[in-house]
Amino acid sequence: MTTANAPGKIILIGEHAVVYGRPAIAAPVWQCVATAVVASAPPGSGVTISAMDIHRRFSLDEVGEDEPLAVVVRATLAHLGVQHPPDLQIELHSDIPIAGGLGSGAALSTALVRALFAHFGQVVEPEVVSAIVYESERLYHGAPSGIDNTVVAFGQPIWFIKGKAAEPLRPAAPLTLVIADSGVPSPTKETVGAVRRLWERETERCEVLFDEIAVLAQRARLAIEQGDRQTLGRLFDADQTLLEALGVSSETLDRLILAARRAGALGAKLSGGGRGGNIIALVEPERVDAVSTALKASGARRIIVTQIERRSPPSLPSRRPEARELR
Ligand code: MEV
Numbered sequence: 001m002t003t004a005n006a007p008g009k010i011i012l013i014g015e016h017a018v019v020y021g022r023p024a025i026a027a028p029v030w031q032c033v034a035t036a037v038v039a040s041a042p043p044g045s046g047v048t049i050s051a052m053d054i055h056r057r058f059s060l061d062e063v064g065e066d067e068p069l070a071v072v073v074r075a076t077l078a079h080l081g082v083q084h085p086p087d088l089q090i091e092l093h094s095d096i097p098i099a100g101g102l103g104s105g106a107a108l109s110t111a112l113v114r115a116l117f118a119h120f121g122q123v124v125e126p127e128v129v130s131a132i133v134y135e136s137e138r139l140y141h142g143a144p145s146g147i148d149n150t151v152v153a154f155g156q157p158i159w160f161i162k163g164k165a166a167e168p169l170r171p172a173a174p175l176t177l178v179i180a181d182s183g184v185p186s187p188t189k190e191t192v193g194a195v196r197r198l199w200e201r202e203t204e205r206c207e208v209l210f211d212e213i214a215v216l217a218q219r220a221r222l223a224i225e226q227g228d229r230q231t232l233g234r235l236f237d238a239d240q241t242l243l244e245a246l247g248v249s250s251e252t253l254d255r256l257i258l259a260a261r262r263a264g265a266l267g268a269k270l271s272g273g274g275r276g277g278n279i280i281a282l283v284e285p286e287r288v289d290a291v292s293t294a295l296k297a298s299g300a301r302r303i304i305v306t307q308i309e310r311r312s313p314p315s316l317p318s319r320r321p322e323a324r325e326l327r
Contacts, residue, residue, distance in 0.1 A: 001039040004114030008032040008096040009103035009151045010179060010271045010280050010306075013220045013239050014160075016195050016246055017213035018145040020206075023161045025169060025220055026151040027308045029179065034094035034107035036115035041087040047073065051092035051108065060085070068136035072109045075132045076116045090115070097302065099185035101272020105140040106148040109133040129153040142189045143196070157308055159221055172227030175308040178260065178281045178291045179271070182252045183301035186276030191248050194275075198247060209242050216242070233266025233282045240269035248274030255298050263287065263294035 007028040014024025041048065047060035049069055056069065063070045069092070077085050092112060096104040113132050117124040130146075130153035137144045145162045157169040199206040216235050223232040240257060243249055249257075253270045260268040260281035268281040283291050292303045 001037060002115050002118040003035060003037050004111050004118055005033045005035050006107040006110035006114065006152050007155060008034075008107055009148060010177070010278070011101075011147065012157075012224075012271075012280070012308075013235060013269075014213055014217040015147075015270075015272055015274070016192070016243065016248060017210040017217075018147055018160065018162060019143060019192060019195070020199070020210050021162055022210050022214035023159060023217045023221075024145070024147055025157070025159055025217060025224070026147050027157040027169075027306075028151055028155050029102060029304065029306050031304045031306050032094075032096040032102065034092065034096055034104065034111040036108070036111035037091045037093075038115045038119040039089045039091075041089040043087055045087045045089070047085050047088045047090065049073065049090045049092070051094075053092070053094050054098060054108075066139065068105065068109065068139040069112065071139060072112050072132060072136045073116065075135055076113050079128065079132065080117065080120050080122060082120065088119070097181050097278070099187045099277065100181055101186070101188070101270070101274070101277030102179070103148045103152050103272075106133055106137060106152040109136045110149070110152045126153045126155070140187075140189060142192050144188075144192070157224075169221065169224060170310050171224045171308055172310075173229070174310075175224070175229065175232070176283050176285050176288060177306050177308065178265070178283055178288060178295065179278050179304040179306060180256050180260070180281070180292075180295040180300035181278050181302040181304075182250075182256060182276055182299070184250070184252055184276030186273055188273035191273035191275050195246055195248065206246070209245055213239060213242050229266055229282060229284070236267030236269045236280070236282055237261070243270055243274060250275050252276070252299070253279055256295055256300055257281075259294045259298035260291050263291045265291050 012025040018024035050057040133149035147160045158166040257268040264287040265281035271280040
């Protein structure tokens with residue numbers, strides 16, 4: 001039996017614009033993880049996959065190319081050179097909010113690829129994991145930039161431009177973030193589609209917004225590399241204004257963002273596809289409790305506190321011991 005984990009993720013800056021070739025910054029969130037367990041199954045049972053958190057249970061033979069997890073299994077077996085797979089039972093679990101902008105789909109697929117490689121006794125490079133997972137992301141997201149599969153597969157903060165090799169980002173000082181789940185599911189495919197339709201109607205305006213987001217991303221990179229949290233907070237706020245102009249915020253997200261700012265966050269914004277899902281607030285460590293309490297009082301369903309540091313774990317362990325999770 002082999003087990004592998006993969007983290008959730010947040011986009012610090014640049015979501016949506018990244019689909020149109022602009023840079024973005026993302027980081028893994030080790031406080032919520034997806035886990036895959038692969039075990040040999042009784043003879044003749046074939047390959048069965050069960051992911052009860054997303055209410056899926058199927059046999060590999062039964063499903064087509066529109067089932068993201070089957071796409072991942074087939075692509076991984078092809079990479080492994082396994083033409084006739086042995087009988088396998090694959091179980092997937094995740095405590096990453098689904099359709100919440102935290103990369104639950106990418107994390108499930110990443111854990112699955114890793115566990116399969118481990119089952120067949122092979123080591124796999126993050127680039128390979130990321131490429132396989134991208135195929136399933138296309139089914140979840142429509143026209144994804146590739147940022148989710150990249151950050152989850154590499155498991156460290158990245159500077160990402162579509163079609164280019166991701167660059168690791170090294171914060172000069174740790175960044176403390178409070179992540180708040182609005183409890184409103186919002187599939188990324190839908191928000192990416194909504195922005196696409198807006199872009200088709202108002203190409204020039206959208207391109208200007210994307211350019212402005214790109215400038216914020218450049219400045220955010222500098223702020224992170226210089227450990228300038230005050231500036232980074234202001235850039236979060238500015239990015240949120242541009243995301244609102246793209247139509248991907250919502251009343252619920254706006255309320256949470258305002259609550260975080262009023263409670264002393266350095267800046268706050270939606271993270272991921274938007275319209276629902278999660279917001280992120282950059283805070284000084286001593287404001288974690290105040291901001292978390294304010295977010296809860298404003299309706300957040302779940303709060304995760306994470307730190308983005310210079311070095312993320314090189315391998316993929318289970319939860320980090322210093323992780324704090326307030327439910
Ligand atoms: C989703 O985490 C980020 C989006 O920019 C979509 C993508 O980049 O594929 C909204």
